[in-house]
Amino acid sequence: MKKSIDEHAARFDEKASEYDDSKSPEYRACADLVIDHADPGSDDIVLDLATGTGAIALALAPHAERVVGRDISEGMLEQARAKADEQGLENVSFDQGSFREPAYSGQVDIVTSNFAMHHLADAEKREAIDVVAKLEPRLFVLGDVMFFDEPDPDEPFYSPEVDDPATVGTLADAFTDAGFSLTAVERIHGQVGVLVAERSGLDDGGVANGG
C-alpha cells in the first residue's frame, strides 16, 4: 500500500461531498457490471467492501435481504448513510471496516467491491481475498482498476503515487488460491474490469470439497 489506511481515509474524507459528481463512463460501466453480476435474491446477505458513498450497496439493497457496507472513510460512510435515508432503504447499514479487517463475521452470501482494491499492494490484495474466502460467500464480484494490457501510467484510471493496481493474472491467482473459481472476466478497458469468483463444492458444513 503506497499510503497508509489513515492517509487513504483522509483523502476520501476530503473528496466525500463531491465524490458522486464526476464519474467516468468506465467507472459507471464497471459499477453496472458489478451490480448485474451480484444479482442478489431476496434472502441474500451482501457485504460491500470499500463501499464509499454506497453506489453498489444502495443499488443492491432493494433486491437483497440485507446489505452491509464497510469503508475506512467516515466522510464517505456519512454520504452513504444520507443516501440510504433519502431513498428510504432500511435494510442497508454502513460502518467502519477495511478489506483485511471488515469488522463483519455474520452470514454473507455475496461480497462485492468496486473501484477500491487497487489501493492495496498485491500481497495485501491476496490477504483481503483470503479474508473474504473465510467468510464463505458463494460469490465475490470485484470491479476495479486492473491491468489487462501492459500498464500505461499516462492513462487516467489510477494515480501511480497512491494506487497500486494488479494484473488480471495476479488477481486470478489470488482468487483460485483462496478456493474460488473465476466464472466471468469482463474487460471494460485495458485497465478496468470485473472479475466474478464463485466458491463451488461447498458441502453442508461450508467446507470446500476435495481439500
Ligand SMILES: C[S@@+](CC[C@H](N)C(=O)[O-])C[C@H]1O[C@@H](n2cnc3c(N)ncnc32)[C@H](O)[C@@H]1O
Ligand atoms: C474510488 S472509491 C470507490 C467507492 C465505491 N465502491 C464506488 O464504487 O463508488 C474507493 C473507496 O475505497 C475506500 N478504501 C480505500 N482503502 C480501503 C481499505 N483498505 N479498506 C476499505 N476501504 C478502503 C476509500 O475510503 C473509498 O471510499
